[in-house]
Amino acid sequence: MTSKNGQGLAFALAACLLVVGVVCYAAFPQKAPEEPVRLMFKSTAGKILFDHMTHTAAEGYGIGCDDCHHEEQEGSMSCSGEDCHGPDTEPKRGDALHSNCKGCHEDSGAGPVECGACHVM
Amino acid sequence: MSSQKKLVVAHAPYWHDGSKISTKNYSIIIAALPAALMGISQYGAPALGVIAFAMACAMIWEIVWSLILGKGATIGDGSAAVTGLLFGMLLPATAPWWVVALGTFIAIIVGKQIFGGIGFNPLNPPVLALAMLVISFKGIFDFNESLCNYDLGFVMTFPLADLKAFGPEAIAKFNLGDLLMGRQAGGIGSTFGLGLIVGGLYLLLRGYMRWEISLSFLAGVFITALLFNLSDPEKYAGPLFHLLTGYTLIAAFFLLPEDSSSPANFIPMLVFGAMAGLMTVLIRNIGAYVDGVVFAILLMNLANPLLDKIRPKAIGKVVENA
Numbered sequence: 001m002t003s004k005n006g007q008g009l010a011f012a013l014a015a016c017l018l019v020v021g022v023v024c025y026a027a028f029p030q031k032a033p034e035e036p037v038r039l040m041f042k043s044t045a046g047k048i049l050f051d052h053m054t055h056t057a058a059e060g061y062g063i064g065c066d067d068c069h070h071e072e073q074e075g076s077m078s079c080s081g082e083d084c085h086g087p088d089t090e091p092k093r094g095d096a097l098h099s100n101c102k103g104c105h106e107d108s109g110a111g112p113v114e115c116g117a118c119h120v121m
Numbered sequence: 122m123s124s125q126k127k128l129v130v131a132h133a134p135y136w137h138d139g140s141k142i143s144t145k146n147y148s149i150i151i152a153a154l155p156a157a158l159m160g161i162s163q164y165g166a167p168a169l170g171v172i173a174f175a176m177a178c179a180m181i182w183e184i185v186w187s188l189i190l191g192k193g194a195t196i197g198d199g200s201a202a203v204t205g206l207l208f209g210m211l212l213p214a215t216a217p218w219w220v221v222a223l224g225t226f227i228a229i230i231v232g233k234q235i236f237g238g239i240g241f242n243p244l245n246p247p248v249l250a251l252a253m254l255v256i257s258f259k260g261i262f263d264f265n266e267s268l269c270n271y272d273l274g275f276v277m278t279f280p281l282a283d284l285k286a287f288g289p290e291a292i293a294k295f296n297l298g299d300l301l302m303g304r305q306a307g308g309i310g311s312t313f314g315l316g317l318i319v320g321g322l323y324l325l326l327r328g329y330m331r332w333e334i335s336l337s338f339l340a341g342v343f344i345t346a347l348l349f350n351l352s353d354p355e356k357y358a359g360p361l362f363h364l365l366t367g368y369t370l371i372a373a374f375f376l377l378p379e380d381s382s383s384p385a386n387f388i389p390m391l392v393f394g395a396m397a398g399l400m401t402v403l404i405r406n407i408g409a410y411v412d413g414v415v416f417a418i419l420l421m422n423l424a425n426p427l428l429d430k431i432r433p434k435a436i437g438k439v440v441e442n443a
Contacts, residue, residue, distance in 0.1 A: 011194075014181060024166045037277075
């Protein structure tokens with residue numbers, strides 16, 4: 001059996017933690033930063049973790065936005081929009097990303113080109 | 122007949138030594154705080170939110186259960202708070218609120234209360250909850266995916282995922298000192314190895330935890346990983362890497378030694394810990410999951426009643442263990 005003091009302390013602890021938890025969830029919602037740090041692309045061949053920051057930072061590879069985001073995109077940075085690399089448009093998103101990533105890796109002689117080096121199940 | 126005393130029974134009156142379940146549980150919370158605070162300092166308010174909400178939800182579920190059953194509130198024993206804290210420490214800082222609410226429901230109601238409450242649970246409640254959620258919502262527990270918006274100034278890929286996908290070559294970028302000091306991606310309270318070890322030692326010294334399970338688990342992980350590593354160093358990582366990554370250390374000091382889901386006798390405790398260590402590395406090295414700790418613990422929890430039948434003590438015989 002626990003004492004009444006113990007119960008009171010536990011109820012007070014539960015109430016305080018509930019307030020802290022709700023406030024933290026409500027006041028600090030998870031949102032993606034304006035410029036992504038890393039991106040997880042999902043595909044049937046496995047997920048790809050892409051380090052966006054290392055590719056764009058000046059002390060990284062210093063690739064300009066236009067090199068990949070080659071069309072004017074309003075609001076969204078999604079590649080698979082209706083008019084772009086959607087399922088019914090050529091090249092499809094997968095083909096576009098393959099040629100973009102692998103092409104650059106091959107041209108510059110850096111970065112992986114084998115399937116399993118990017119795609120992780 | 123030898124003259125050695127076989128039975129020692131003291132007569133009444135007995136004197137309560139003042140120890141309470143709540144003191145033990147609040148000691149576990151204090152012991153877990155360094156690791157939890159490190160996680161909160163790294164990930165900030167979202168991590169604090171997850172831990173606080175997990176503890177609060179766990180206690181609320183227990184209150185609700187007590188009300189449904191029409192019995193007095195039991196949260197004063199601190200057990201629900203410990204379950205909530207440990208569950209929160211296993212989650213990524215980005216865990217949504219409903220995952221926390223659902224997970225603590227599984228831990229408290231499914232994992233503990235339906236078996237009869239504190240002391241009756243056959244499986245470790247936070248581990249059971251985590252296992253069910255990992256199977257149901259893979260993306261949330263993929264630390265590479267869930268923490269992709271964080272850049273904390275160290276290598277932010279999940280070490281065990283790198284090992285699984287790309288082999289030991291890919292883990293050369295991890296420094297063992299960094300891993301020990303919590304400079305690695307993972308659960309909020311499961312990455313700060315030093316904090317977990319200090320917390321574990323505190324519990325050992327206070328007598329709230331048995332060294333046998335922790336040490337045999339760590340030895341099991343170390344020896345199995347070493348054997349794998351010696352057999353093919355290009356395919357399998359070294360033992361220290363396995364000790365300092367994933368849920369290994371939080372399991373050794375906070376999850377495996379949980380009272381009712383672990384054995385009470387000396388030899389069973391050693392077998393329990395060592396087998397859990399063996400299973401952990403087997404799942405990591407040749408299994409499908411990136412971190413095998415969760416499933417290794419549940420498997421050994423199931424074996425616990427059988428293990429405790431190995432050389433049980435005779436009734437009345439005074440032994441140091443049990």
